Amino acid sequence: MRTNDFDYILPPEFIAQTPAEPRDHSRLLVMDRFSGSISHDYFYNIGSYLKAGDLLVVNRTRVIPARLFGRKLPGGGRVEVLLLRQLDKKTWECLVGGKGLSEGAAIIIENGPEARVTAVLEGSKRAVTFDQPIELFFASAGHVPLPPYIHNETVDPERYQTVYNQVPGSAAAPTAGLHFTDGLIAELKQKGIGMAELTLHVGLDTFAPVTEDDPTTHKIHQEWCELSAETAEQINAARARGGRVVAVGTTSVRTLESAAAANPEGLVSAFCGQTGLFILPGYRFRVVDALITNFHLPKSTLIMLVSAFAGRENVLNAYEIAKREAYRFYSFGDAMLIL
Numbered sequence: 001m002r003t004n005d006f007d008y009i010l011p012p013e014f015i016a017q018t019p020a021e022p023r024d025h026s027r028l029l030v031m032d033r034f035s036g037s038i039s040h041d042y043f044y045n046i047g048s049y050l051k052a053g054d055l056l057v058v059n060r061t062r063v064i065p066a067r068l069f070g071r072k073l074p075g076g077g078r079v080e081v082l083l084l085r086q087l088d089k090k091t092w093e094c095l096v097g098g099k100g101l102s103e104g105a106a107i108i109i110e111n112g113p114e115a116r117v118t119a120v121l122e123g124s125k126r127a128v129t130f131d132q133p134i135e136l137f138f139a140s141a142g143h144v145p146l147p148p149y150i151h152n153e154t155v156d157p158e159r160y161q162t163v164y165n166q167v168p169g170s171a172a173a174p175t176a177g178l179h180f181t182d183g184l185i186a187e188l189k190q191k192g193i194g195m196a197e198l199t200l201h202v203g204l205d206t207f208a209p210v211t212e213d214d215p216t217t218h219k220i221h222q223e224w225c226e227l228s229a230e231t232a233e234q235i236n237a238a239r240a241r242g243g244r245v246v247a248v249g250t251t252s253v254r255t256l257e258s259a260a261a262a263n264p265e266g267l268v269s270a271f272c273g274q275t276g277l278f279i280l281p282g283y284r285f286r287v288v289d290a291l292i293t294n295f296h297l298p299k300s301t302l303i304m305l306v307s308a309f310a311g312r313e314n315v316l317n318a319y320e321i322a323k324r325e326a327y328r329f330y331s332f333g334d335a336m337l338i339l
Contacts, residue, residue: 003213017151022181026043026333043335053242057235061169064171065143066083070115074106101117112140113134160331176293178332198256200223200226224274290338
């Protein structure tokens with residue numbers, strides 16, 4: 001297995017710059033992961049492929065306005081700070097852009113507090129300590145960080161949030177969930193399809209390609225996640241009655257499988273903490289029976305996860321068909337349902 005095995009060519013015009021309107025009018029590629037057969041539909045018809053007793057598991061994280069602009073003190077050199085992970089009440093692990101941001105460098109955030117670089121981490125990552133909790137300044141100083149391949153900055157930031165978001169903490173959206181509307185959720189529940197919630201705060205490393213030739217040597221990013229005892233009970237009950245556990249997005253997959261791995265009896269139990277689970281082909285899934293996902297970047301850990309679930313050849317074939325059928329790719333793009 002080589003990283004290049006998960007590569008494909010995507011002309012830039014396939015990268016969606018705006019979301020579908022309404023949300024559930026995105027297209028839906030439906031794939032049987034055992035036969036590889038493919039059909040085409042729209043997301044608002046996803047209930048046609050689910051049945052009473054199935055359980056959708058969604059990530060209720062909310063994207064925070066993690067992009068901050070400021071100037072270095074003294075001198076006024078321009079600085080950009082991207083919040084990645086909270087380390088304590090006032091300190092965050094951040095990506096920084098700007099010159100001379102070594103340990104001790106002082107920054108004034110536009111419409112926000114003063115801050116100081118308190119540690120130099122890997123590459124352009126820094127520990128940055130604010131003189132007041134930065135959350136107090138999200139409304140005045142923060143900007144929602146759209147992915148680097150989306151160049152349309154006029155998009156309503158709420159369209160980069162799921163309709164069921166509740167827990168602030170992500171630097172990027174769990175994009176498989178962007179297709180759901182309140183009306184569609186109500187329709188699915190009326191049909192007897194359940195919904196359970198978990199939380200995984202998505203980091204920007206989710207967009208990073210694997211650069212090693214051998215993907216098994218790649219150090220995957222850690223992400224904080226939580227699955228409650230109530231959600232674990234819903235999942236175990238659904239499985240006991242023969243319902244399918246349908247993960248909405250790769251973030252839900254990582255959380256579900258991390259929670260299952262912590263329970264040697266094969267059941268899902270409550271889980272809270274960092275996960276570094278790297279799912280590659282050959283992985284044996286313990287919980288997930290079906291997956292809703294978007295189309296992912298070449299050579300990313302996400303396309304590797306989907307390939308582990310559905311087979312690399314099936315996934316790459318589906319991506320080629322999607323290009324032929326003019327599907328839209330990446331965060332604001334169309335969806336796949338893998339059964």
